[in-house]
Amino acid sequence: MTTASPLSPAAIRKAEEDSPKLRARDLANQLGLSEAQLVAARIGQGTTRIAAHPDRLMPAAELLGEVMALTRVEGCVHEKVGRYANYHPGPHAAMVLTEEIDLRIFPSHWVHAYAVETAREDGPPRRSLQVFDAAGDAVHKIHMRDTSAHEAWEDVVAALALPDQSEGQTVEPRKPVEAARTNPDKLEILRAEWTRLTDTHQFLRLCSKLKMNRLGAYRTAGEPFARPLAPEAVNTMLERIQARGVEVMVFVGNRGCIQIHSGPIRSLKPMGPWQNVMDPGFNLHLRLDKVAEVWIADKPTQRGPAVSVEAFDAEGELIFQIFGRRTDDRDWRPDWQDLVAGLESLREPAE
Structure with missing residues (x-):
């Protein structure tokens, strides 16, 4: 329709x-x-x-x-x-890979x-x-x-340009954001298979197999796999990234495209509900009042633990993920691990 x-x-x-x-x-x-x-x-x-x-x-x-x-x-x-530049096509997923513009593209959208x-x-x-x-x-x-x-x-x-240049556009109804899908009956399987991950891309396949999604898996697994933070920890994290000069990877994505920044955060400029990164070549505009749920996720890989801070809105949509900046041979960054370890846990985990 x-x-x-x-x-x-x-x-x-x-x-x-x-x-x-x-x-x-x-x-x-x-x-x-x-x-x-x-x-x-x-x-x-x-x-x-x-x-x-x-x-x-x-x-x-x-x-x-x-x-x-x-x-x-x-x-x-x-x-x-x-x-x-450096476009890599693919029927289900494509990429642009340059130092400045780093995209994961899903052509069907x-x-x-x-x-x-x-x-x-x-x-x-x-x-x-x-x-x-x-x-x-x-x-x-x-x-x-x-x-x-x-x-x-x-x-x-x-x-x-396409042949059809008529005014207006018909669209399909918007699909609602999928709320957290948990499966407590699969808790032990989730934890056991989580420990056997060798690449972060395997995680969503694991969630699908166990009939969960990302947020539902975090809620189900709990610590030490996923640790909940208070929403205000997001701003604390950004301020500490800036102050300590930690190099990170910032992922923001919708169904059709994920865009990635790799490097430091040098300038923060809050304005109303927005926290803004205003760096040469990289701007991020984040509505702090949209952040409803925050998790630290720790996933094993062949190159060491990949630790991320991930924020979700009230509907369960992923707002962003931040990792320590990866190198060619490892996902583990001591400065990022120390920063994340110092973020205060949420006293009452999300239900």
Whole structure:
């Protein structure tokens, strides 16, 4: 089943003009639309419907030079500046692997895409490639910067443009976030097989086999495999990462894309409910009030223990994961282990 917009494209454009300072995602929610429907209302007026598959988009993105890659979930936005390159295609999972832009891509969720151009008074127009899933929720965006290869823009858009350039977009109903799935009857099996993990990627397969999900497995396993923290521990952790110069890996991902930052966190700038990392080449915008549940997870690998701090919202959606930065030969970092060990446990574990 697909859903057409309850508003005409003209009405959507009028609502945008009446709320010029409101972010697209917030305006879409206010209007009862998906963000893709908001964007598609301007097809033919600076917006072009383009091929969404990463096998088409990622090679095209390489032609745009230095850009900003953006991946988000409801409670967190992850932004990295760099160049797209080293794309590894795959039918179920693909990757972009560079020092600056590090992505894990799930092509089945790259359903709708648009090239968006908006004029501005000074400098080149604002230009971006924006990808959405079947429900019209943002999967990944590529924003050009003043220093990007703007001379390549028209050729890139022409190469990606689809025959259908009609206004508007039908979308599918949004699938709800899966709440924590626990299975206490499988506790002993979970713990026994957890200790035999040799790679972090095996963990989700284990959860699936035992009919749990990530959050449910953490709640089921308990310590020493997973330790609950109070939500406020997230900010404490970020402040200690900054103060101690610990190099970390910050993962933020939705169903279609996971984006990773590897390195230190140098600058924190809180603003209202947001805690913001504002570093050259890396910005993170985290809604601290969206963090409902936090866990430290300790998973064995062939390269040593992989210890992560993971935050979830009230619906059970994963907001972020942070690991110590891996090296070529080990996942274990003493400075990260010490930092995590000093975070105070939640007195009353989540139910």
